[in-house]
Amino acid sequence: MLSKNKLKYIQSLRLKKYRQRNNAFIVEGVKMVDELLQVGKLEIECICAIPSWIETYKPQSVLVKETLIPVNEKELKQLSNLKTPNQVLAVVKQADSIINFSSIEKSYNLYLDNIQDPGNLGTILRIADWFGIPNVICSPTCVEVYNPKVIQSSMGAFHRVHCMNEELEKITTSLPNLSILGAVLDATSIYTTNFPKAGLLVIGNESQGISINIKKLITHQISIPRYAKGGAESLNAAVATGIICAHIKSL
Amino acid sequence: MLSKNKLKYIQSLRLKKYRQRNNAFIVEGVKMVDELLQVGKLEIECICAIPSWIETYKPQSVLVKETLIPVNEKELKQLSNLKTPNQVLAVVKQADSIINFSSIEKSYNLYLDNIQDPGNLGTILRIADWFGIPNVICSPTCVEVYNPKVIQSSMGAFHRVHCMNEELEKITTSLPNLSILGAVLDATSIYTTNFPKAGLLVIGNESQGISINIKKLITHQISIPRYAKGGAESLNAAVATGIICAHIKSL
The missing domain is CATH 3.40.1280.10 (SPOUT methyltransferase, trefoil knot domain)
Structure with missing residues (x-):
């Protein structure tokens, strides 16, 4: 379940200040989150998804068991930065970026x-x-x-x-x-x-x-x-x- | 002076339906309107501008005498499609576009x-x-x-x-x-x-x-x-x- 604190936290990541403070950012939509899971390089804090996404991605659910938060369409809309939210949104840890x-x-x-x-x-x-x-x-x-x-x-x-x-x-x-x-x-x-x-x-x-x-x-x-x-x-x-x-x- | 009807009309041009009905569109900002006046090819319905723009463009004012509407910053904001309105906005007639x-x-x-x-x-x-x-x-x-x-x-x-x-x-x-x-x-x-x-x-x-x-x-x-x-x-x-x-x- 999406707690009030979690909602507030995810919404705060719209601002650079909070992204930097928490070292996290947002990835949205079926295609983008699919790629995120497939690439598997970035640490996922949590995934908020509507039931239809969870149903489709069940085989992969082992990946996100701990961190999967079921939400309804209204909650997803509150979380999303998109005009038309698309089923799922992930909170992801920023990677180190050191010059080689x-x-x-x-x-x-x-x-x-x-x-x-x-x-x-x-x-x-x-x-x-x-x-x-x-x-x-x-x-x-x-x-x-x-x-x-x-x-x-x-x-x-x-x-x-x-x-x-x-x-x-x-x-x-x-x-x-x-x-x-x-x-x-x-x-x-x-x-x-x-x-x-x-x-x-x-x-x-x-x-x-x-x-x-x-x-x-x-x-x-x-x-x-x-x-x-x-x-x-x-x-x-x-x-x-x-x-x-x-x-x-x-x- | 900007009448209520004019305000409503210009705001309506945000929608394709009204742009097509009136055969008109909006051009905004100092640089864009400057170019519009210099090129001189399109028919200008009216120009809404704040006093500082009108002062600067006085030499050209003969071009826009009939159609120049002084507005204040607040009115420009109401008219504008930009996050940061820039002094001036023109309502321009759409050109015919026939394939050659x-x-x-x-x-x-x-x-x-x-x-x-x-x-x-x-x-x-x-x-x-x-x-x-x-x-x-x-x-x-x-x-x-x-x-x-x-x-x-x-x-x-x-x-x-x-x-x-x-x-x-x-x-x-x-x-x-x-x-x-x-x-x-x-x-x-x-x-x-x-x-x-x-x-x-x-x-x-x-x-x-x-x-x-x-x-x-x-x-x-x-x-x-x-x-x-x-x-x-x-x-x-x-x-x-x-x-x-x-x-x-x-x-």
């Missing part, structure tokens, strides 16, 4: 400078997942990866892509030979750039682009060519990430 | 099959704008282009990209030799596809992909290669659009 510097040196990874839109961060995690990019490093000013909108729009990519917060300067100090590529307006076209074998691709904020402090650390400025007759000012940050990642991986 | 078949035959254009997310449609309009793609044709089931979230996320691209609704079958009947390219999973890689000189690129629905009726009309099935070790199921529809448009334009 040697993994960063070996391949292409992403550095996000002050990305603010949770949908963009989720979409960028999906891009990293699709293109086999192991690490997405966020500046400390980025929207939090455990924001419910990031988790839901990542479509499960947060299970497979290693996401962490770090200052770029700390990375370049530890890895002084690392190529830092920055997507900016009006630099060398990605189609004529001689790409290094590995590097960190920096994507800037949705409206301000890459910040001054981070621009200083960039070793390769690159651009997506524009074919417009005028007007178009920029591409969406996630779209730009997708175009550059697709191109680098195709080389 | 000869323009569709000559270059690459987009066909959106049942795109539901307004943010995705706005982002796709921005992509078309950036890559100089003149027409974005939406299936009649797509989210409406005059939805406030589409307009705001298009960042002004709706001024430059010709967007209309039409059944794909009507287009292929009129243009039987037109190449119809469809982005699907596990078809020929875009990097090995021999792209025709012109064509209509079909982008499918966010969760269902391209519908069966439209799949039948596709002449070239293409895919963005996946490099993941497993898990990643798809890319966001706008990201996929961006990757394919960037690649075609780079050829």
